[in-house]
Amino acid sequence: MNAHFPQGELARSEAYGIVSTQNQYLVPKDGTPLSGLIQDHVVSGVLLTLRDRFFDKGDYQNLLMVALPDFTSPFKVLPPSICKPKELWTGKQVIFREGQLLSGVLDKSQFGASQFGFVHSCYELYGGTMCNYLLSALGRIFTGFLKLYHGFSLGVEDILVKPMADKERFKIIAEGRDCGLEAAADAFVVKNVKDK
Known part of the structure; x- marks a missing residue:
């Protein structure tokens, strides 16, 4: 501002x-x-x-x-x-x-x-x-x-990520990283990207 x-x-x-x-x-x-x-x-x-x-x-x-x-x-x-x-x-x-x-x-x-x-x-x-x-x-x-008359509110507990959901989120992010590396390797014809 x-x-x-x-x-x-x-x-x-x-x-x-x-x-x-x-x-x-x-x-x-x-x-x-x-x-x-x-x-x-x-x-x-x-x-x-x-x-x-x-x-x-x-x-x-x-x-x-x-x-x-x-x-x-x-x-x-x-x-x-x-x-x-x-x-x-x-x-x-x-x-x-x-x-x-x-x-x-x-x-x-x-x-x-x-x-x-x-x-x-x-x-x-x-x-x-x-x-x-x-x-x-x-x-x-x-x-x-x-x-x-019609209040609706949001508490701190409502916006915290639960442990199981957090594990699932990290798993999806890791899969996305692997997909990105594989796609880049395919695009540039590089082999064994996961090993490095």
């Missing part, structure tokens, strides 16, 4: 413009998006908007507060999708109108760095500042959903 230290006021001003993410959302050459959510956020977005995902009122409001922690004004809460026997909200209440997503799951094509997705449309309609707010809110709600 490189570090740049602006040496004067003009350089400092230029650096502020360059690192301003709200002004650097699109690639200059073809206008495709640079920013978007990735990896765990994509998984969480898909899981959150699955057809069979339901939340009670407490969970729904908890997710809203995770997504908008600095929002102090009152905001409108959507009515539940199921009223009886218990009020339940669902991820399927993410509804776009006027030719936009009405059903299906939200995935990388909608909030990733992809052209004509939800985030790109928000940038085109409302500008870079709103796009940054949207990406931040989506990132927070997806992270909160994973932490609170």
Whole structure:
């Protein structure tokens, strides 16, 4: 990673413009998006908007507060999708109108760095500042959903190679080395390579 230290006021001003993410959302050459959510956020977005995902009122409001922690004004809460026997909200209440997503799951094509997705449309309609707010809110709600309701984790034991698998790995590597030597010997017409 490189570090740049602006040496004067003009350089400092230029650096502020360059690192301003709200002004650097699109690639200059073809206008495709640079920013978007990735990896765990994509998984969480898909899981959150699955057809069979339901939340009670407490969970729904908890997710809203995770997504908008600095929002102090009152905001409108959507009515539940199921009223009886218990009020339940669902991820399927993410509804776009006027030719936009009405059903299906939200995935990388909608909030990733992809052209004509939800985030790109928000940038085109409302500008870079709103796009940054949207990406931040989506990132927070997806992270909160994973932490609170559908966490998956990886421990050290999950990534350690077991002794039997390690022996098999060394055996395959040794066979690969022998195959490489034999192939080189055949190519250059050399005999008795294994003996040396």
